[in-house]
Amino acid sequence: MSTFKQIIQSPVNVILVVLGVDVRHFWVLLGAKLKMDFRRPPNSFQSGGKKQTLLKQLLVYGVLGGIMVGSLYQIPDLMLQLSVFYAFLIVFAGTILLTEFTSVIFDEHENHVLLPRPVSSRTLLLVRLAHILVYMSNIALALSLPFTIYLAFQHGILALVFVLGVLLCAWFTLLLVVGFYMWLSKLVSVNRFKDVLNYFQIGLAIIIMGSYQLVPHFIDDANMEQLTFQSAWWTNLVPSVWFAGFTQYAGGIGSNLYLFLMTLGVTIFGSILLVRVLSSGFSAIISESGSASSSTKTKSVKLAKTGKWLNKVLNMLCISEEEKTGWRLTKSHIKSDRKLKQQLYPMLAYSLIMVVILLKPDFKSETNYFVELGESSKYLMFMLAAFFGTLGIPIISFTDTPKAAWIYSMASTNKKHHIHSGAVKSLLFTFFLPLYVLFLIPIVIIWGWTTVPLFVLGGLLSTTLAVLLVRIQGDKLPFTQCREMMNKGEYTMKMFLGLMLMGLIIGLVYLVSMAHVGIAIALCVLMPFVISLSYRTIRNSN
Template structure:
C-alpha cells in the first residue's frame, strides 16, 4: 500500500497514542487502509469528485485534496482581516469565528457519517483490534481531512500573517488551528456519545438529526455573537469583558495573541487563553475515556424497531391527493417522503441546512435590533428576510439524485412510467411539504407576531416565489433521476459554485418583491402574475 505523508508525520506522536492505551501499529494500518480506499473511491463523508477509473495515477490520488482550491479562494476573505492592524483580539476572534463556522458546518454535514459508521466492526472486530484503537483511528481519519480543509481555508491568511506580523504570530496561529480542529472533532464526537447514551432505536436516529439542526443553529448564532463582543466607534475597536463571553469559543483562540505578542496580561485574556489550551485537552481525555461506552452504544443504530404510524401514513396519503395531479406523482410523493423520513445518510447530509434555514431569517433582524429597536423594525420591510429560509432549496435539489440505496434505481426501467416529469414533480413536492413548508409556516407565524398581519399578503408572495425558486434550481442543476446515484459521485466543488449562483437567483426574487412592495397594490399584482408563472413553470419545466 501507498505510504502517506500524513502518517509519517503522525509517527512523531506514536508515544502519545501508546501512552493513552492505543495500539499505534494497528491504528496506523487502519488509517493507511482508509486513506488508500479514499484515493480509490469517493466516500460521502469526504465529498470528493468523480475519478476516471482507467487512469492509475488518477486512481492513486485523493480527489478531495484536488478540490481544496475552492476553499482556498473562500479563505481569501480572511487576508484583509489579518492585515487590519494589531488589534489581535478582534482580528483573530473574527478569523477563528469564520473558521469554526465553516469547519463545524462541514463536519456535521459531511463527516458525521464517519464518526457514526458501524460497518467497520463487521470486518475489523473479527481481528484482534480493541474498540479504543478503532475509534481513535476514526477520529484521526476525520481530523486529517479537517486539517487539510483548514489549511486550505486559512493557508493564505497564514502566509499573510508571517509577512505582516512575523514568525511568532504564525507559530501561534498554526498551533491554535491544530487545537481548534481537535476541539471541533472531539466535541462533536462527545455530543454524539451523550445522545447515544440516553436514546435508542429509531428515536436515537431522529435525535441525532435534531442535534445536527441544533448544532447548525448554535454555530450560526455564536458566529454572529463574535461581532458583538466589540464596540466599533470611529474605526476604533474596543473590547468590553462580559461573563457570557467565556462561552464564545472563537475569543478563546483570539486571546493568546494579545497575551503573548502584546504582553497584555488582562485577567480575561489569560483565562480565555487557558481555555483555548485546556478545553481541547480535556475534551480529548474525555473522548478517550468514553470510547468503550461510545462503541457499545453505537450498536443502537442497528436497532430498527419502530411501531407503525398509521395516522402518519394516512396524513401523507391525504396530502398527496391534494398536491399531486396524477397517480404516478402520488406514488413518487409517498416514496420520496419515506426516503426523507427513513434514510439516515440523506438526513445526515440535508438536516444541517435546516438549521441555517431556521436561524438565518432572524439574524438580520437581530443585527438591526440594537440600533433601531422593535418599533422601527416592526414598521420596516425586514420581514423580507424570510426569503433566507429558502437557502435549504439548493441543497435539497442537489441531494435529490443521491441515495445510499442507489442500486435499486433499476426499478425506474421496469415501471410503466409514461414520463419522467411525474417522478421529479412528485419527489420535489414531497421535499417541499416535508421539509420546506413546516419551516416556512413556523417562521411566518413568528414574523406576523413581529410585523403584524399586514405582511400576510407578502408571505403569500414569498411562498409563490419560493415555488418558482424550486423550479429555477432544478433547471440550473445537473439532472438525474431521484435517488439514482451514489453519494460517492457528488462533486462538491461544483455544488458549492452552483449553490452560490442559485443564491443570486434568490436575491433577484427578493429584489422583485421589494420593488413591488413599494407600491400599494404591487404585491397583489405580483401575486396574480406569480400564480400564472408558477402554474406554467411546474407544468413545463420537468419535461426532460
C-alpha cells in the same frame, strides 16, 4: 517509507502511543479509508474526478473566507479579530460535522468489516476521527486562507501560528461534537441511542448556531471600529478566545499564558479523555446500534397516507402519476430515513435562527425598534431564511440503500424524471411552504399587506431557484445514489452556493419593491408559467 511521510508520521506516532492506539493498525486503516475516498465507483456518472470536485469545494470555502475577511478588516483589535474568526470556524466546522460527518463516525457497514478483527476501540475511534480531520482540515485551511494572507501582511510570522491554531480549532470542534455523542451514549441505552441522537443533533445544531451567531449580532455595527477585546472572567470560558489567545501568545505578541495553556490543555486532555476513557462506550454503541435497529420487532411502515385534502393538492400540483409517486416516495423516505432527517431538520432550525440574526431584535427600545423595522426593507431577509427550507433538494438523491435505482430501471414508464420533479415538489411543500406561511404572519404585522405581493414573488422565485439546485446536483433521480458517494463537504458548499443565488433573487425583489406594487402583482401572476416551464426541464431531463 518516504522522508516526507516519516516527518509527518513520527510526531503523530508519539501521540498515538500516548493515546494507547495501535500505530500500525492506525496508519493502515487511515490509508485504506483515504484510498477508498479517492476511488470513484466505476458506474458513477459524476463529471470530473474527485480531486477536481474537492478543488472546487475548497475554492468556494476560500471565497467564503474572503467575505469573512471583509468583515474582520473593520475590527481594529487583533484579539477580537481572531476571536471572531475562530468562533466562525467552530460554528462552520460544527455544522458540517453535524450534517455530513456523523454517518462517518457511526458507520455501520464498516462495523461488519472491522469489529470481528482484533482492532481496539481506541484505534477504531481515532481512525474515524483522523479520517474526518483530514477533510475538516482541508475545509478549515481553505476557509482561513484569505485571513492567513491578511495576517501575514499585517503581522508576519503570526500567520504561521494562526494556521496551527486553525488546525487545533478544527480538532477541538471534532472532539467537542464527538464528546457530546459519547456523553449522550452514557445517558441513554444503546437501543435508544439512535433515536435520541437524531433529536440531539438538531438541538446541538441550534445551540451551536444560536450561541455563536446570535450573541455577536447583538453588538451594534456602528461601534465596530471602536471595538476592542475587553477581557473579563467569562471571556476565559469562551473557546474561540482561547484559540485567539493561543495564536497571539505563540506568535510572540500576546501575554496571556492562561489562554495559551487552556488551548493546549483542552485539545490534549480532551483527546486523552475521548480516546482513552470514552472509546470503550463508543465500541459498544457501534457494535449494537446497527443490529439493534434491524432486529427489533418489525415496525409496520406504511406508505405515506394521502388524505382527501392532500389528494386534491397532489392533483393540483402534479401532472402525472409518476410525479405523485415521487411525492409520496419522498414523504415516506423523510419519515423513515434517519440520516435524511438529521440533515433536513436542522435546516428548519437554522432558518428560524437566521431570522433573529438578520433582524437583530432590540429588546431595550421595542417601540422604536418595530417602527424602524417597519420602515426598513428587512422583510427581504425572511426570504433568505425561508430558503433554508429548499436545501433538502441537493441531498435527495442520496441514501444508504439506493435500491430505487433498480426500481426505476425496472419500472415500465418513460417518465422517470417526473418522479424527481414530484420529489422536489414534495420537499418544497413539506419544508419550504410551511416556513414561508409562518414568516408571512410577522411580515403582515410589521410591514403591512403591501409587502405581501413582494414576499410572494420572492417565494415563487425561490421555487424556480429550486430547479437550479436540481441541475447543480446533476439531475440524479431521488434515492438512487449511495450516500458514501457524496463528497465530504460538498453539501455545505452547495448550500452556500444556493444562498448566494438567493442573494441575487433578494436583490431582484428589492428592485421590484422600488416600482409600483402592481408590477409585483403582475410578476406574481406571470411566475406560475415560469415555474411550470422550469419544472418541465426536470421532467424532460435525460
